[in-house]
Amino acid sequence: MTMTAPVSYLDTPTAAPLSITELMPGAYNLMEYAAVTAGEQVLVLAEHGTDPVVIQAVAAAAAYRNAEVHVLSTAPFSAGAWGRALSPLLSAAHAAADVVISLTWWGEVHTAPQFFNEIAKKRARFVSLHQTATASALSTRARFPLELYFGLETKAYAQISAAQEIRVTTALGTDVTFRAVTTGSPVSGHSSAPSPTACGGPSRTEEPTSPPTRPTAWLSSRNPP
Numbered sequence: 001m002t003m004t005a006p007v008s009y010l011d012t013p014t015a016a017p018l019s020i021t022e023l024m025p026g027a028y029n030l031m032e033y034a035a036v037t038a039g040e041q042v043l044v045l046a047e048h049g050t051d052p053v054v055i056q057a058v059a060a061a062a063a064y065r066n067a068e069v070h071v072l073s074t075a076p077f078s079a080g081a082w083g084r085a086l087s088p089l090l091s092a093a094h095a096a097a098d099v100v101i102s103l104t105w106w107g108e109v110h111t112a113p114q115f116f117n118e119i120a121k122k123r124a125r126f127v128s129l130h131q132t133a134t135a136s137a138l139s140t141r142a143r144f145p146l147e148l149y150f151g152l153e154t155k156a157y158a159q160i161s162a163a164q165e166i167r168v169t170t171a172l173g174t175d176v177t178f179r180a181v182t183t184g185s186p187v188s189g190h191s192s193a194p195s196p197t198a199c200g201g202p203s204r205t206e207e208p209t210s211p212p213t214r215p216t217a218w219l220s221s222r223n224p225p
Helices: 017-034 052-064 088-096 116-120 135-139 146-162
Strands: 041-047 068-074 099-103 125-129 165-169 175-179 217-219
Touching: 017 052, 017 099, 017 125, 017 135, 017 146, 041 052, 041 088, 052 068, 052 099, 052 135, 068 088, 116 125
Parallel strands: 041 068, 041 099, 099 125, 125 217
Antiparallel strands: 165 175
16 A cells, blocks of 8 residues: 655545544643734634634634634646736735734645745734644644643754854765854743743743743644744
């Protein structure tokens, strides 16, 4: 039997309706990570092939935090469709949102207006479940403890920032070297996030009372959420 990797959400199984109970802890973690607060405009951006149970879990988690939830479903973003123009409706919804949760497969990789660096220029906090808006991801990896994630993130940023060269190799022959690496800031300001001082980093001021401004986040099947 030959197994091939999925290339869209149409290639992934959908969840049974009652399995939403297994997805909610992961969806709750997602809202904690995005620091969604009451009254915020939350846009859940999905594709027509995204699992409806996943969409419902994410929307319900945002609604539980008393946010204003809006779900927008769009045609799938195709691999290689770099020149595809975004619908003005999608652009307007993104511009009006405080938080965008992207449940698209290729959206932030193969579309110039939605590419990583373009997303980072916009006002909304943005979390992408890149290729991981699935029931299996929400019910397993998305439950990764946030406190531990923030601790690992802080240490990883410290190591990367201090490195002069980063080399990535694999048994299949990958050999990539990065030099003059620059990084943003790790996620901080959240009640679950440890102080960098506790992780060997510089001290910071007390947590702000307003929602923190987070760097754009990308969750993939190879990383814990």
